[in-house]
Amino acid sequence: MDRSGRGDPGETLNLLWRTPRVRSGRGRPPKVSFDKIIVAAMALADRDGLDAMTMDRIADSLDVGTMTLYTHVPGKAELTDLMVDHAWRELDLAPEGPWRERIERYARQNVALHERHPWLRQVSTARPPLGPGLFARNDFLLSALFETGLTAAEISAASDSIITFVDGASATLAEHSHAERISGQSDEDWWDDRRVFWENIFDPARYPAIERTWNDGGFDRSPAEAAAKAFDFGLRSLLDGIEVMARRSG
């Protein structure tokens, strides 16, 4: 009865924390491994998108039968969880420098991660797979925030809001920088559609604030640039908010 597109949480949990199996030597030698499947699936999703990542194609790219995958992985939902955790493990989170710098580094790394793996925006929202990747990230953020002297509850809340914002904003950024590839629409066509929309469909009388922002040049930047500005502003505000709270309490 899985309605969220994710597999049984317990099953995934065991896979995420599993220690590599020790083979007895007996039995037919495996052609693929747990890890190779994850890597192949990620490569496919990176190149052709999450929808193109089918069990058939993953198996093909590994030169095995489709059903062979099911010896190593319970199903596609679990495989997706494993991919997400594997991606998060790519974050390079050295605990160095002052706390604010560390969190900014995390934010930049997260953007780069979404650039490499644009499919993350389709799966990485709420209810994340509770694997080593997630825990490493959370540990990094909590560890940085302990330097502020806030209470554990405050730190936890601050960490959660940073995760929420950075994940969402990274997804938006990656969305824009991959837009051409995703929509199959060239940048020129995009601007054309946009012009047609503003000229023919948009009714300024109905949305005066949008009209005014448009006239004042608020939309002159490309979507990617605008998203980057929003990212910077939001992150700065959150970090400032943490500093204010720290000064008040300590």
Add this chain to the structure above:
Amino acid sequence: MDRSGRGDPGETLNLLWRTPRVRSGRGRPPKVSFDKIIVAAMALADRDGLDAMTMDRIADSLDVGTMTLYTHVPGKAELTDLMVDHAWRELDLAPEGPWRERIERYARQNVALHERHPWLRQVSTARPPLGPGLFARNDFLLSALFETGLTAAEISAASDSIITFVDGASATLAEHSHAERISGQSDEDWWDDRRVFWENIFDPARYPAIERTWNDGGFDRSPAEAAAKAFDFGLRSLLDGIEVMARRSG
């Protein structure tokens, strides 16, 4: 070549802004309408989740053949876009009160919206359907922010970061309050799993900051309470950030 799970943007755009068709009187009388299909689809997704919302079941709930739907809607991707926009139109966005209050009202409304329509978290991230619902929301936020005296570019960035944060945090909140229904796992089982995880799987030596936060009571709150705290903190910080910027510039 749609890889994002969304339909042709141009097609959806026309549907979103379409004026109700004037029937000539000729032709077989319709059994369903555009709007009824959207409402039925939303009811299904609300009750049973997005995965359970199939074209077959939507048609059944309307007492028509499956293919009848395709007379009114090009396909499922477009229907999903229409549902998202329809949901956004439910936001009650009266432009009253000081700007900060207005944005807080928007935030609360958005949480309520995600409570009513938990499937939004699976579709409402980047690349939103550019319909009346989106524009009404953006107009509301921009209109509120104009009171701050910031430049159009600053307002646009601030608005975008609020949208990113509020959407992500609302999704997390709704996720937790619907967790039981989604996972089919009772609250007791959830806490049991949690205990098993901390006792058997979690390695404190590897994640010292998490261990410390745990010991300091940082995780004592229920996930829903913790998410609410993160929501409040993040929104307050963003609004403070806007105030600071406004004071600096004018």
Add this chain to the structure above:
DNA sequence: CTCCTTTTTCGTACGTCCTACGGATAAAGA
């Protein structure tokens, strides 16, 4: 070498889902 046990491989088949196609159907107008 032969047989048994263990482990992995993978072809077949089924159920679900979206949707292209085209004939049937029901109204209005000529």
Add this chain to the structure above:
DNA sequence: TCTTTATCCGTAGGACGTACGAAAAAGGAG
């Protein structure tokens, strides 16, 4: 009555995930 127009919807096909079970390939025992 015949034509035009708009809608309804049964059938069929293709894509996908995966249950099942037989076949294959290794080690070890006799």
